[in-house]
Amino acid sequence: MVQPVCWIDDEIRPLDAARIPVRDHGLLYGDGVFEGIRFYHGRPFRLAAHLQRLQDSARAIALPLPRAPDELAGIVLRVVTAFGAPDGYLRLIVTRGDGPLGIDPGPCGTPRLLVMADELNMVTAQQRSRGVSLIIAATRRLSADGLDPRIKSLNYLNSILARLEASRAGADEAILLNREGRLTEGTADNLFLVRNDVLLTPPATEGALAGITRELILSLAAEQGIPAREQPLGPYDLHTAEEAFLTGTGAELIPVREVDGRRLPACPGPVHAACEAAFREVIQRECAVPRPA
């Protein structure tokens, strides 16, 4: 039976019964980091990469992780087992912990670890087959000299403001530009586009999360002989692309149908189809084998 669960205070509880104190600085100030990880066939996908990024995000905000990476991996596996279904989504959260009112993290106690497992239904079957509509948001991606978008922090307001714009415009997703007006990423996904048969994505230093799916797609494209590279890109490149798609743990690969009301010629396009097939093969290869006891 499927049971949404949460590891909290060193035990696994039903998700609805998990509680944190209101003085947790994750709640008060968004002070913390997180990861979203899918599991397929009972195995977390690319767990080591996610734990590495969690560690990097935590180091970037000077937050000590409360557990070593191998302990975290052990907890994740226990949570997946408790969830009961083979496929689902994990949310690992590390907050600064409880502290007094006031932004200073100094007096906070031990960082708090939460590991949730639940279903994730953020993309409909129709969006996957027919593609999604994008707008380029007026909200700009935060600059690295304010809060580096490579940090997967508990504060997603920048993305949320852009997503509100998309919803108000009747679009499915928003792409954020950086301060220089170049493309960065979606609100919870990375952006790929194809121009002149080359698969392109903005470098993470333009203002994007260094997505684990993004990294995988770049290497799968190379393996299949599809020319692919990181390159600074502008709205013109997206408006005139041959095809485009979004990538992410939650998103997986979502084809883009239109951008700012301009229909893209191919959706889903041939590069998306090739990458999607290769992506599914990797999941099958890495996850559809029994977990060691």
Ligand SMILES: Cc1ncc(COP(=O)(O)O)c(C=O)c1O
């Ligand atoms: C802002 C943002 N960009 C990109 C991604 C995609 O990254 P990944 O493929 O590692 O899930 C995510 C999702 O985690 C995200 O929140």
